[in-house]
Amino acid sequence: MYWTVNGNGIVPDTFTVDLRTDTISQPTQEMRDVMGNAVVGDDVYREDPTVAELERRSAEMLGKEDALFVVSGTMANLLAIMVHSTRRDAEVIAGDNSHTFRFEQGGPAQIAGVQTALVKNKADGTFDLDELRDKIRVDTDCHEPVTQLIIVENTHNMCGGKVLPLDWLESVQNIAREYNIKVHMDGARVMNAAVYQKIPVSEIAKYVDTICFCLSKGLGAPVGSVLAGSKSFIEKARRTRKVLGGGWRQAGCLAAAGLVAINKMIDRLEEDHIHAYRIAKAIDETGSKIFSVDLSTVQTNIVMVNVDRSKACTKEILQRMATVLPQDSVRVSLKCSSRDPGLFRIVIYWEITEEHVRAAIDKIKLVIREFDSKCTREKRKNMD
Numbered sequence: 001m002y003w004t005v006n007g008n009g010i011v012p013d014t015f016t017v018d019l020r021t022d023t024i025s026q027p028t029q030e031m032r033d034v035m036g037n038a039v040v041g042d043d044v045y046r047e048d049p050t051v052a053e054l055e056r057r058s059a060e061m062l063g064k065e066d067a068l069f070v071v072s073g074t075m076a077n078l079l080a081i082m083v084h085s086t087r088r089d090a091e092v093i094a095g096d097n098s099h100t101f102r103f104e105q106g107g108p109a110q111i112a113g114v115q116t117a118l119v120k121n122k123a124d125g126t127f128d129l130d131e132l133r134d135k136i137r138v139d140t141d142c143h144e145p146v147t148q149l150i151i152v153e154n155t156h157n158m159c160g161g162k163v164l165p166l167d168w169l170e171s172v173q174n175i176a177r178e179y180n181i182k183v184h185m186d187g188a189r190v191m192n193a194a195v196y197q198k199i200p201v202s203e204i205a206k207y208v209d210t211i212c213f214c215l216s217k218g219l220g221a222p223v224g225s226v227l228a229g230s231k232s233f234i235e236k237a238r239r240t241r242k243v244l245g246g247g248w249r250q251a252g253c254l255a256a257a258g259l260v261a262i263n264k265m266i267d268r269l270e271e272d273h274i275h276a277y278r279i280a281k282a283i284d285e286t287g288s289k290i291f292s293v294d295l296s297t298v299q300t301n302i303v304m305v306n307v308d309r310s311k312a313c314t315k316e317i318l319q320r321m322a323t324v325l326p327q328d329s330v331r332v333s334l335k336c337s338s339r340d341p342g343l344f345r346i347v348i349y350w351e352i353t354e355e356h357v358r359a360a361i362d363k364i365k366l367v368i369r370e371f372d373s374k375c376t377r378e379k380r381k382n383m384d
């Protein structure tokens with residue numbers, strides 16, 4: 001809690017807790033130090049030793065032949081789609097709640113020229129395997145496109161950071177092999193999955209042909225993602241990255257921070273998971289009529305809070321959480337994000353401390369009490 005002196009004497013000032021997303025995490029002091037001292041070269045000429053080191057270490061960690069440092073997760077996914085789609089009539093299959101379909105500006109269509117076929121995401125981030133089979137189109141009917149790629153997302157962002165079960169991944173891999181198509185994992189937060197499952201990330205990556213992960217989310221690096229796969233896949237992705245304008249020069253300054261991210265920031269994700277669960281549990285324990293959390297899906301650093309839309313408006317709730325009224329006893333401005341009308345999202349990252357978590361819980365409880373009692377009052381009014 002911070003205090004300010006004003007005309008009313010010493011009053012508590014507002015304490016801001018920003019849980020909109022983990023991309024807002026800032027580089028650690030160690031990252032900033034190594035960035036300043038990084039040994040660099042022109043990476044388009046393959047002369048940057050720090051980028052090479054990040055790519056080598058990432059490939060090794062993921063159990064893949066090679067890896068490529070890229071600007072963003074969006075670019076990594078787009079590259080995977082472009083490289084795996086080797087024919088003009090290619091189609092990719094993705095979940096209807098997947099990041100590649102919902103939040104990448106239609107890049108597969110816009111830039112790769114590839115159609116996306118959707119399978120329905122279940123609440124746990126998986127999809128039905130029979131539905132997947134039904135959606136796969138093989139090269140026998142000239143009316144149809146040809147499936148070349150299946151995309152899975154782990155952890156699943158819009159399903160509240162849910163970790164994909166390994167046996168499900170294995171089944172997807174088996175189906176893909178049967179039809180001779182590839183599997184790409186949008187593993188923006190796959191390190192969170194590995195920490196949750198207490199296994200090396202290579203034990204997850206072995207079920208997919210290609211995989212990417214973000215250095216700039218929970219791992220705290222300022223910029224970048226890594227895409228990994230076979231040697232020939234990465235060779236093609238490197239060439240395609242150039243045409244997208246993603247060939248970068250002394251990128252070692254950024255790769256240096258990425259190396260700290262993979263060396264120092266993975267094991268500590270556990271702490272974020274504990275914080276997320278604590279918040280989820282506090283919400284659950286209120287027994288609110290409006291707010292609810294499916295605790296079984298809260299495994300990593302994301303909490304999806306459901307809002308009963310017949311009783312309250314998510315936008316109003318978010319606004320109230322971010323606002324501190326003069327009469328409020330809890331002096332906390334809590335920022336959350338929402339992309340669906342009946343849901344808002346809480347995301348934890350390394351700078352969020354115990355104090356932030358306590359403050360966030362206090363504020364959420366206050367807002368829940370307020371909306372719940374408003375709802376009860378209105379119900380009574382309607383009965384009168």
Ligand SMILES: *Cc1c(COP(=O)(O)O)cnc(C)c1O
Binds near residue numbers: 075099225
């Ligand atoms: C954030 C995210 C991405 C995209 O990463 P950017 O670096 O923001 O482009 C892709 N997939 C998932 C699941 C994400 O959460």
